[in-house]
Amino acid sequence: xxxxxxxxxxxxxxxxxxxxxxxxxxxxxxxxxxxxxxxxxxxxxxxxxxxxxxxxxxxxxxxxxxxxxxxxxxxxxxxxxx
Numbered sequence: 001x002x003x004x005x006x007x008x009x010x011x012x013x014x015x016x017x018x019x020x021x022x023x024x025x026x027x028x029x030x031x032x033x034x035x036x037x038x039x040x041x042x043x044x045x046x047x048x049x050x051x052x053x054x055x056x057x058x059x060x061x062x063x064x065x066x067x068x069x070x071x072x073x074x075x076x077x078x079x080x081x082x
Contacts, residue, residue, distance in 0.1 A: 016022050031042050 034040075034042050
């Protein structure tokens, strides 16, 4: 009877440690504890959501139309890039 309980407990621990949700929760708790103890904020790069690069001049639709017209011209001329 005890072996079944130990096996079940080991299986549960293995599932918990493999869970990304568990690791996110531990990371949040650690971050909050550090902020409370040290009084300084920890910055996590994953919170920023990637790089924030400004768009160059011109909208996406203008770029698409320009590219589309160039492709049509190349098709009529018979010169395709591959």
